[in-house]
Amino acid sequence: MPSTRHHPIPVTLLTGFLGSGKTTLLNRLVRQPGMNRILVIINEFGEIGLDHQLFSATDETEVVTLDSGCLCCTIRGDLARTLRDAPWRFSRGGQRQFDRLVIETTGLADPAPILHTLMTDAKLVAQYRLDGIVTTVDAAHGASTLDRHPEAVKQSAIADLLLLTKSDLTDEASLAALRRRLTTINPGAAQRVITAGEIDATALIGLGLMDADGTRADLARWLDGYLDPEPPVMDGLSFNAGGATGLSPLTIGSREAYGLHNDPNRHDDHIHAHSFTLDTPIDLARFEAWLDLMLALMGENMLRIKGILNIEGRDRPTVIHGVQHIFHPPVELDAWPDEDRRSRLVFITRDIPRKSLESVMVAVS
Numbered sequence: 001m002p003s004t005r006h007h008p009i010p011v012t013l014l015t016g017f018l019g020s021g022k023t024t025l026l027n028r029l030v031r032q033p034g035m036n037r038i039l040v041i042i043n044e045f046g047e048i049g050l051d052h053q054l055f056s057a058t059d060e061t062e063v064v065t066l067d068s069g070c071l072c073c074t075i076r077g078d079l080a081r082t083l084r085d086a087p088w089r090f091s092r093g094g095q096r097q098f099d100r101l102v103i104e105t106t107g108l109a110d111p112a113p114i115l116h117t118l119m120t121d122a123k124l125v126a127q128y129r130l131d132g133i134v135t136t137v138d139a140a141h142g143a144s145t146l147d148r149h150p151e152a153v154k155q156s157a158i159a160d161l162l163l164l165t166k167s168d169l170t171d172e173a174s175l176a177a178l179r180r181r182l183t184t185i186n187p188g189a190a191q192r193v194i195t196a197g198e199i200d201a202t203a204l205i206g207l208g209l210m211d212a213d214g215t216r217a218d219l220a221r222w223l224d225g226y227l228d229p230e231p232p233v234m235d236g237l238s239f240n241a242g243g244a245t246g247l248s249p250l251t252i253g254s255r256e257a258y259g260l261h262n263d264p265n266r267h268d269d270h271i272h273a274h275s276f277t278l279d280t281p282i283d284l285a286r287f288e289a290w291l292d293l294m295l296a297l298m299g300e301n302m303l304r305i306k307g308i309l310n311i312e313g314r315d316r317p318t319v320i321h322g323v324q325h326i327f328h329p330p331v332e333l334d335a336w337p338d339e340d341r342r343s344r345l346v347f348i349t350r351d352i353p354r355k356s357l358e359s360v361m362v363a364v365s
């Protein structure tokens, strides 16, 4: 079997609501030059309209609960097996036939269990690394889908890149309103408007935290969508820089700033992105204790956590990356990407008051 130990295969998770254009996008992508060495796994049983040599569909008949035993960690057993077997199944003469994996989820799926599997299954952790989460949003029906389906809100909330599809079926004002709404749900995700799945494949690559060599030159882009105090579409942003504690909280995307009024029945009004910068190095033991407690208490509502940490006594930055209560093992980067040595953390949460996060952030700094 080809070794993947030192070069885990990058994985792109492609999610998005039913009919939002995932398959259309994939069919266009795999035809682009240099994209023939992508393995596409479709986590869906039934008719598949993908015109590609290297793909595998999984059969959702068996449900497996991972070790943590909770509902949000149930995954289709067949998918986990397909992922484990793929490197040898798609190899010829001992040579793996693919360099990148794309997993397309079913439109109604919560993508979290798939991410959990990638992060916790020891064999998969050695074989693969998550490169990014791409979510398609139907520009024509996106707003009503977000209104009616919490799965769609969650798919948007955890994305690294949001692709607004079917822009030909909507008008500019509706598209702009949808974009603003998505910005409030997930201010750090880049947004691209596409038609008929037309996008350069390179735009979907390298969205994650780590480069293959363990450094991340573009770390700023990864976090700064959340941290930029003056992003162009976000007037009304409240920014409280500095303070006696050295804690610089940044509240992003208040709904009123976008002309959106809070409505507890709207799914996305429960989702908030909270960012923090910490000027002083973090006490690791206290931070870990806090994180364990937070995740135990509100794991399922902590949708995504990303952070670069300046840990007391360490010269190099440590990055953390979690989906709900599951974390990638923390990774120490080779070097800080720039002069900024502050710890930066982003939490995308559902129904977690900012104050709960804030009080403990002060405690660890």
Ligand SMILES: Nc1nc2c(ncn2[C@@H]2O[C@H](COP(=O)(O)OP(=O)(O)OP(=O)(O)O)[C@@H](O)[C@H]2O)c(=O)[nH]1
Binding pocket: 016, 017, 018, 019, 020, 021, 022, 023, 024, 025, 106, 107, 165, 166, 167, 168, 169, 194, 195, 196, 197
């Ligand atoms: N007008 C228009 N139609 C599109 C566009 N992108 C996709 N479609 C159509 O939308 C329909 C659904 O697209 P799919 O690519 O099958 O969507 P999907 O997300 O894979 O759907 P599921 O697998 O059911 O979740 C198809 O009829 C596509 O031809 C677009 O940009 N414009």
